[in-house]
Amino acid sequence: MNAILTIDKAGRKKLLLYGAGILMVDTIAIALAFYLQLHGYWILTFALLFTAVYAATVGPVTWVVLSEIFPNRIRGNAMSLATVFLWIANFSVNGSFPVMRAHFGLPVTFGMYVPLFVLYFLFVYIRIPETKGKSLEEIEQILIRKH
Numbered sequence: 001m002n003a004i005l006t007i008d009k010a011g012r013k014k015l016l017l018y019g020a021g022i023l024m025v026d027t028i029a030i031a032l033a034f035y036l037q038l039h040g041y042w043i044l045t046f047a048l049l050f051t052a053v054y055a056a057t058v059g060p061v062t063w064v065v066l067s068e069i070f071p072n073r074i075r076g077n078a079m080s081l082a083t084v085f086l087w088i089a090n091f092s093v094n095g096s097f098p099v100m101r102a103h104f105g106l107p108v109t110f111g112m113y114v115p116l117f118v119l120y121f122l123f124v125y126i127r128i129p130e131t132k133g134k135s136l137e138e139i140e141q142i143l144i145r146k147h
Contacts, residue, residue: 007061007132016124019057020058022049024121026049026050026053031108031114034110035107
């Protein structure tokens with residue numbers, strides 16, 4: 001199911017939390033599959049699950065939340081800066097993967113990404129408000145109260 005179709009029904013925070021949790025478990029499963037040398041369909045299944053969950057949750061929902069959490073007066077600049085940092089993170093993960101794989105092997109490499117999902121989950125749980133059904137002005141007031 002597509003995140004854009006479910007985002008207003010399920011809620012942004014819920015999709016981000018479920019996505020991060022499932023991606024974390026799936027990454028552990030990939031690391032274990034490589035460690036136990038369960039190649040073939042196991043790896044393919046876990047990789048496809050990861051792609052599907054990411055495409056239905058964290059991937060698109062992050063952009064929606066970012067477009068909602070910044071006040072109108074700085075939204076353009078803040079979105080530009082957030083986009084730069086998202087691309088830097090994307091480059092860092094994709095650039096570090098072959099190096100880590102060569103030095104540590106696939107099980108450890110995938111295992112090293114698990115704490116990132118834990119941190120992401122905790123950050124969303126603690127710091128990101130649910131924005132479903134709220135106006136941009138209401139979201140701004142919620143974020144002002146949190147600080």
